[in-house]
Amino acid sequence: MIKKIKQTHASRIKLQQTSSKSINNFLQDFSNQLEAQAAAIIRANKKDLIKMDPSNSLYDRLLLNEDRIRQIAGAVRKVKKLTDPCGKILEKRKLESGILLEKKTAPLGVVAAIFESRPNVVADISALCIKSRNAAVLKGSKDADNTNRAIISIIRQMLKKNNLPVELILLLPPEREIVNELFTATRYIDVIIPRGSNNLIQHVRANSRVPVIETGAGVCHAYIHKDADLEMGVNIVFNGRTSRPSVCNSIDSILVDEQIASKFLPLLAKALKEKQVEIYADKTSYGILKSYPYLRKASKEDYYREFLSLACVVKVVKDQDEAMAHIEEYGTRHSEVIITKNNKAADRFLEFVDAATVYHNASTRFTDGEEFGLGAEVGISTQKLHARGPFALEKLVTEKWVLKGNGEIR
Amino acid sequence: MIKKIKQTHASRIKLQQTSSKSINNFLQDFSNQLEAQAAAIIRANKKDLIKMDPSNSLYDRLLLNEDRIRQIAGAVRKVKKLTDPCGKILEKRKLESGILLEKKTAPLGVVAAIFESRPNVVADISALCIKSRNAAVLKGSKDADNTNRAIISIIRQMLKKNNLPVELILLLPPEREIVNELFTATRYIDVIIPRGSNNLIQHVRANSRVPVIETGAGVCHAYIHKDADLEMGVNIVFNGRTSRPSVCNSIDSILVDEQIASKFLPLLAKALKEKQVEIYADKTSYGILKSYPYLRKASKEDYYREFLSLACVVKVVKDQDEAMAHIEEYGTRHSEVIITKNNKAADRFLEFVDAATVYHNASTRFTDGEEFGLGAEVGISTQKLHARGPFALEKLVTEKWVLKGNGEIR
Numbered sequence: 001m002i003k004k005i006k007q008t009h010a011s012r013i014k015l016q017q018t019s020s021k022s023i024n025n026f027l028q029d030f031s032n033q034l035e036a037q038a039a040a041i042i043r044a045n046k047k048d049l050i051k052m053d054p055s056n057s058l059y060d061r062l063l064l065n066e067d068r069i070r071q072i073a074g075a076v077r078k079v080k081k082l083t084d085p086c087g088k089i090l091e092k093r094k095l096e097s098g099i100l101l102e103k104k105t106a107p108l109g110v111v112a113a114i115f116e117s118r119p120n121v122v123a124d125i126s127a128l129c130i131k132s133r134n135a136a137v138l139k140g141s142k143d144a145d146n147t148n149r150a151i152i153s154i155i156r157q158m159l160k161k162n163n164l165p166v167e168l169i170l171l172l173p174p175e176r177e178i179v180n181e182l183f184t185a186t187r188y189i190d191v192i193i194p195r196g197s198n199n200l201i202q203h204v205r206a207n208s209r210v211p212v213i214e215t216g217a218g219v220c221h222a223y224i225h226k227d228a229d230l231e232m233g234v235n236i237v238f239n240g241r242t243s244r245p246s247v248c249n250s251i252d253s254i255l256v257d258e259q260i261a262s263k264f265l266p267l268l269a270k271a272l273k274e275k276q277v278e279i280y281a282d283k284t285s286y287g288i289l290k291s292y293p294y295l296r297k298a299s300k301e302d303y304y305r306e307f308l309s310l311a312c313v314v315k316v317v318k319d320q321d322e323a324m325a326h327i328e329e330y331g332t333r334h335s336e337v338i339i340t341k342n343n344k345a346a347d348r349f350l351e352f353v354d355a356a357t358v359y360h361n362a363s364t365r366f367t368d369g370e371e372f373g374l375g376a377e378v379g380i381s382t383q384k385l386h387a388r389g390p391f392a393l394e395k396l397v398t399e400k401w402v403l404k405g406n407g408e409i410r
Numbered sequence: 411m412i413k414k415i416k417q418t419h420a421s422r423i424k425l426q427q428t429s430s431k432s433i434n435n436f437l438q439d440f441s442n443q444l445e446a447q448a449a450a451i452i453r454a455n456k457k458d459l460i461k462m463d464p465s466n467s468l469y470d471r472l473l474l475n476e477d478r479i480r481q482i483a484g485a486v487r488k489v490k491k492l493t494d495p496c497g498k499i500l501e502k503r504k505l506e507s508g509i510l511l512e513k514k515t516a517p518l519g520v521v522a523a524i525f526e527s528r529p530n531v532v533a534d535i536s537a538l539c540i541k542s543r544n545a546a547v548l549k550g551s552k553d554a555d556n557t558n559r560a561i562i563s564i565i566r567q568m569l570k571k572n573n574l575p576v577e578l579i580l581l582l583p584p585e586r587e588i589v590n591e592l593f594t595a596t597r598y599i600d601v602i603i604p605r606g607s608n609n610l611i612q613h614v615r616a617n618s619r620v621p622v623i624e625t626g627a628g629v630c631h632a633y634i635h636k637d638a639d640l641e642m643g644v645n646i647v648f649n650g651r652t653s654r655p656s657v658c659n660s661i662d663s664i665l666v667d668e669q670i671a672s673k674f675l676p677l678l679a680k681a682l683k684e685k686q687v688e689i690y691a692d693k694t695s696y697g698i699l700k701s702y703p704y705l706r707k708a709s710k711e712d713y714y715r716e717f718l719s720l721a722c723v724v725k726v727v728k729d730q731d732e733a734m735a736h737i738e739e740y741g742t743r744h745s746e747v748i749i750t751k752n753n754k755a756a757d758r759f760l761e762f763v764d765a766a767t768v769y770h771n772a773s774t775r776f777t778d779g780e781e782f783g784l785g786a787e788v789g790i791s792t793q794k795l796h797a798r799g800p801f802a803l804e805k806l807v808t809e810k811w812v813l814k815g816n817g818e819i820r
Contacts, residue, residue, distance in 0.1 A: 013738075016762060093783065099772050101782060108794050109764065186615075190794045205596075205619050211795045212621070232817040239819035328423075350812050352426060354519065362509050362815025371820070372511060372811070373503065384518050384600045384808035385621045385796040398794035401782070402760050405772025407642040409649035410781070 001181050002188075004170055005137060009110050009188040011165035012135040016107055018164065020084040026162040027080035027127055033154045034073040034123065038066050044150035045119070048143060061118050062144055072120045075376055079127040082375045085397050086133050099405040106400040107133035109190040112182050113378070114139045114204065116196035119147040124376050126155050126169050132396035135168045137182065137189060141196075142174040183208040190398075193391075195379050213387055215379025217306045218248035218334035220364045223323040223349065225340030226257040230264050232361060233339040237312075238271045239363045240337070246308045248380055249335050249367040253303065253313040255323045261316045262288055268314075278311035285314045303330040320345055327353055333382050335364035356382060356389035411591050412598075414580055415547060419520050419598040421575035422545040426517055428574065430494040436572040437490035437537055443564045444483040444533065448476050454560035455529070458553060471528050472554055482533045485786055489537040492785045495807050496543050509815040516810040517543035519600040522592050523788070524549045524614065526606035529557040534786050536565050536579050542806035545578045547592065547599060551606075552584040593618040600808075603801075605789050623797055625789025627716045628658035628744035630774045633733040633759065635750035636667040640674050642771060643749040647722075648681045649773045650747070656718045658790055659745050659777040663713065663723040665733045671726045672698055678724075688721035695724045713740040730755055737763055743792050745774035766792060766799035 015023075034041070045064040052059050091103040111134045115121045122138060129136040140148040148171060156166040172178050182189055183204075192212050194204040204212055222240060224233045240251030256264055265288045272279065273293065280298035281289055289295055302313050303326070317323045327336055337359035338349040346360040357367045367389065369377030374392035381387045387395040425433075444451070455474040462469050501513040521544045525531045532548060539546040550558040558581060566576040582588050592599055593614075602622050604614040614622055632650060634643045650661030666674055675698045682689065683703065690708035691699055699705055712723050713736070727733045737746055747769035748759040756770040767777045777799065779787030784802035791797045797805040 013762065095776075095781065095783065097772075097776065097781070099776060106764075209615050211793060213795070229817070235817060235819055243820060346814075350814075352423065354516075355810070357811040357813065360814045362507075362813055362818040363820050365820040366505075366507065366509060366813065366818070367811075371505065371507070373505065383621060385623070388809045389811045399798045400765070401767040401777075401799045403767065403772055403776065404756075404760075404770045407639070407645060408772040408776070409645055410653060410773050410775040 001172070001178065002185065004167075005110075005182075005185055005188050007167040008135045008137055008170045011167040012107065012109055012133070014165050015130070015135065015168055016133050018133070022162060022164075023084075023130060023133070024080050026130060026158055026164060027076055029158040029161060030127065030155060031073040031076040031080070033158055034069055034076065034151070037154055038069045041069055041147065041150045042066070044146040047146040052143060058143065062147070064119060064147060068120075072123045075120065076123055076127045079124075079131050079376055079393070082131065082393050085131070085393050090399065097405075097408045097410070099403050099408050102402045104400050104402060105397040108396060108398050110135045110137060110188060111396065112137040112139070112189045112192045112210070114179055114192065114194045114196065114200065116141045116200070119144050119151060121195065122148045122151045122171075125378060126152075128376060128378060128393055128396060130168065132393055134396060135170075137170045137172065139172040139179060140174055145174045148174075179204070180207065183210060186210050193378055213379075213381055213391060214383045215391065216334070216382035217332050218250070218380070218382070219252050219304065219306045219330060219332045220249060220335045221253045221255055221323075221327050221331060221337070222251050222364070223255045223317075223320070223327070223336075223338045224257060224260065224264055225320060225338055225342060225345050226259040227342040227345065228257075228260065228264070228339040229341055230260065230267055233264060234267050234271050236337065236339055236361070236363050237268060240365055241272070241277060241312050242275045242310060243365055245310050247365075248306070249364050251312065251337075251364055252305060252307050253315065253330065255315050255317050255326055256285065257320075257323075258284070258316050258318050261285065265289055265314065272312075275310055280311065280313045282315040284316040289314070306332070320348065324349065324353060327355075331355060334380065335359065335367040337362065337364050356380070411582070411588065412595065414577075415520075415592075415595055415598050417577040418545045418547055418580045421577040422517065422519055422543070424575050425540070425545065425578055426543050428543070432572060432574075433494075433540060433543070434490050436540060436568055436574060437486055439568040439571060440537065440565060441483040441486040441490070443568055444479055444486065444561070447564055448479045451479055451557065451560045451564075452476070454556040457556040462553060468553065472557070474529060474557060478530075482530045485530065486533055486537045489534075489541050489786055489803070492541065492803050495541070495803050500809065507815075507818045507820070509813050509818050512812045514810050514812060515807040518806060518808050520545045520547060520598060521806065522547040522549070522599045522602045522620070524589055524602065524604045524606065524610065526551045526610070529554050529561060531605065532558045532561045532581075535788060536562075538786060538788060538803055538806060540578065542803055544806060545580075547580045547582065549582040549589055549592075550584055555584045589614070590617065593620060596620050603788055623789075623791055623801060624793045625801065626744070626792035627742050628660070628790070628792070629662050629714065629716045629740060629742045630659060630745045631663045631665055631733075631737050631741060631747070632661050632774070633665045633727075633730070633737070633746070633748045634667060634670065634674055635730060635748055635752060635755050636669040637752040637755065638667075638670065638674070638749040639751055640670065640677055643674060644677050644681050646747065646749055646771070646773050647678060650775055651682070651687060651722050652685045652720060653775055655720050657775075658716070659774050661722065661747075661774055662715060662717050663725065663740065665725050665727050665736055666695065667730075667733075668694070668726050668728050671695065675699055675724065682722075685720055690721065690723045692723075692725040694726035699724070716742070730758065734759065734763060737765075741765060744790065745769065745777040747772065747774050766790070
């Protein structure tokens with residue numbers, strides 16, 4: 001295994017010496033062949049699906065058809081169109097010594113990604129890594145192994161066709177234990193990105209010596225300030241909770257200022273009822289919402305929950321300080337929103353709430369690489385180093401200092 | 411312990427709401443009081459020195475006198491003068507949805523630093539952290555504990571005077587085991603920076619769940635290309651090896667093109683002889699240098715060595731490819747230099763050698779935050795995420811996405 005990882009590490013050098021144009025040619029070929037070989041991918045996908053119970057919620061995520069394959073190919077074409085992230089000059093100046101200094105972006109080297117189920121991830125991450133001149137070590141789940149291997153096979157064919165080393169993209173066997181071998185390969189892997197369940201992320205974080213970029217859970221809050229446009233508040237919460245319940249940027253907790261709670265909560269309940277959203281209510285809001293058909297009592301543990309389903313917590317707070325303290329205590333530093341017409345209150349929220357993404361009067365559902373204009377994302381980072389929030393192509397690079405002199409010594 | 415760390419974590423909020431001016435007032439007071447209370451610091455320092463054998467190489471690093479305290483105060487004043495690193499707008503654009511998006515710099519939160527011996531580090535890191543609105547958890551060595559505590563006492567007095575929470579800077583007891591308690595405090599510590607021996611760094615890297623920024627060893631190479639100005643080559647290697655042998659940016663390995671080896675090596679030997687530099691020579695260079703008085707045979711292990719003393723490796727290579735492959739295999743990705751009059755060869759070296767800092771015709775000794783115009787540094791990072799090379803004030807921040815809307819939903 002480590003031998004294969006070393007080969008992948010060595011192969012990155014050839015890629016780093018490849019022009020932007022050649023890389024784009026590869027990406028074009030790859031996306032075309034995804035469509036041309038759709039039948040082979042679908043055959044492989046059927047081998048995976050047959051082993052899964054169709055009532056399993058992962059079944060639909062795993063399923064590929066021609067239309068979905070066209071979407072995957074389209075995403076690869078979008079990556080092709082992005083600006084080359086390498087060799088960008090970040091700083092340039094002459095030092096006192098006379099040396100000319102430049103800071104430039106450069107490839108990371110080898111990116112390891114561990115992911116579960118969805119087969120589009122293989123294509124996305126491979127495209128992003130090659131575009132940024134990084135080799136990649138990928139580990140998918142057993143469930144999707146046939147599908148993943150079919151896609152990797154196309155990647156390797158197209159690497160070969162474009163005179164690039166096939167070792168650039170290494171798909172590991174899907175056994176869970178194999179991940180552990182990556183953790184000590186500090187010389188050959190520059191970053192590990194776990195993308196999947198919280199268990200997986202915690203396991204990687206606890207055991208990897210290779211630096212990790214964490215794409216974690218989102219317990220996102222909406223704070224309805226006393227000066228909120230109540231209708232806007234309802235719209236944003238409804239969108240944040242119900243438009244795609246299973247994603248990390250959806251709203252889990254609604255904090256309502258006590259001055260408007262008795263007006264706002266019935267309006268909100270009316271909207272959420274339509275989607276049969278369960279509400280875990282604190283004492284005060286429970287009193288206001290008592291006729292709501294899907295009402296439960298919130299315990300302290302519920303404040304920590306990322307629901308990933310049609311459920312949320314509602315809590316009445318006495319003021320903005322209490323709302324911000326609640327977010328500080330229970331938030332996961334992902335996406336937080338204040339709804340208010342008061343710009344001063346909004347500025348205070350935006351400045352001092354500690355999260356990757358903070359909003360004033362807009363849905364947290366916008367936290368997404370494509371929405372932010374960054375292109376496809378590797379994930380949403382909830383850590384503070386290197387990449388925070390949507391983690392896209394522009395962050396698949398490191399920096400490098402380049403100094404040119406005329407014999408200067410110190 | 412964790413209770414105190416929580417207090418430090420909570421105290422960061424007050425600091426984040428403090429103006430740049432108030433922070434600078436604190437730094438001014440702190441630097442003034444370092445000088446005003448020099449006698450007390452020196453008394454505490456004597457208590458540490460008395461426990462150490464004066465022949466110990468750490469003795470001089472630990473020793474403080476009025477002059478050195480003035481230098482420490484001067485460094486704090488320099489930090490004060492640096493631009494506020496927080497709230498810098500990195501990107502700003504209107505999204506298709508109509509939302510106004512900004513990416514800004516923001517404080518990391520809580521920075522933990524673990525360091526050995528030199529007491530200036532307490533003052534430096536505290537000043538850098540407060541300037542960047544981060545709270546700090548510090549752990550020094552037992553050897554320097556009295557001195558560290560004397561400096562921390564001044565910091566706390568001046569925090570109080572400036573209406574800032576004294577909890578902002580927490581000095582942990584100097585016991586080694588206490589470090590382990592930091593490793594799982596992911597909720598309260600945002601980054602750990604180990605600054606010291608390789609053992610310490612490896613221990614932190616292997617055990618911390620909190621993200622680590624590694625400031626590692628430097629096995630730095632000078633490659634004397636066939637078209638080098640030989641005199642310049644001698645000057646740069648002499649400076650890189652002998653000007654301060656114990657630092658990470660000094661030159662350990664000299665790779666000499668075979669076309670010029672028999673001319674260059676005698677010139678180099680003549681210079682290095684003056685400082686009695688030991689040369690570990692490969693077979694070919696051993697033949698050329700056989701009359702050199704401090705000559706040894708190089709084994710493969712020597713190529714991995716960071717000497718930190720007046721010693722180096724010399725190896726004759728057949729061309730630039732071999733030189734670059736050698737650096738790829740044995741380098742620590744810190745600082746590497748090519749000496750040549752051939753700009754094409756230089757460009758290839760600068761572009762494709764994988765290191766934090768790459769040089770053409772200048773000494774690797776310039777790899778330093780102050781030299782690069784960044785101000786005091788926390789260390790030289792040899793990892794690729796977040797900070798690479800001199801790790802200074804500008805990297806003691808994270809990024810934050812701020813979105814302002816008018817009720818946009820997705």
